[in-house]
Amino acid sequence: MKLQPDTISVQSISGYGAGWIGLGQERVMHSVIIGSGGERQAWPCDRFEDLSAEHFAPLAVLGADIVIFGSGSSIRFPRADWIRALVEKQIGIETMDTQAACRTYNVLAAEGRRVVAALLLERRPNETTVATKGEVSFSG
Numbered sequence: 565m566k567l568q569p570d571t572i573s574v575q576s577i578s579g580y581g582a583g584w585i586g587l588g589q590e591r592v593m594h595s596v597i598i599g600s601g602g603e604r605q606a607w608p609c610d611r612f613e614d615l616s617a618e619h620f621a622p623l624a625v626l627g628a629d630i631v632i633f634g635s636g637s638s639i640r641f642p643r644a645d646w647i648r649a650l651v652e653k654q655i656g657i658e659t660m661d662t663q664a665a666c667r668t669y670n671v672l673a674a675e676g677r678r679v680v681a682a683l684l685l686e687r688r689p690n691e692t693t694v695a696t697k698g699e700v701s702f703s704g
Contacts, residue, residue, distance in 0.1 A: 574600045577666045599680040600673040610687040624649040628680040630656040634665030636686045
């Protein structure tokens with residue numbers, strides 16, 4: 565499906581599918597942190613079960629007002645001790661599946677909000693990704 569959003573001047577997600585997200589013309593095939601201020605870094609986690617406070621603590625220093633956590637293919641909430649650093653800095657966190665997080669990030673970034681998305685792209689050992697059905701791309 566192609567959507568025609570308003571053109572936005574901040575980093576945005578151009579599409580997504582099973583096991584990938586699009587940033588511009590690039591397909592990112594691993595978990596990633598992106599921000600409306602141009603931040604982008606690999607997020608070293610492949611499974612929700614492997615997450616810990618150490619994965620969330622770096623999000624607290626990125627200058628965001630809100631963090632969107634894409635928890636993978638289904639919605640799973642982080643444990644309270646994982647997000648303590650965000651709570652202590654009064655940074656909001658919203659949890660949703662990764663595809664919903666991609667859409668929500670784009671909306672908030674386009675509104676000029678200081679937002680960071682931590683997007684979990686789950687992998688199983690020896691898994692290869694072939695994205696076909698369920699792909700969504702945005703063009704502007």
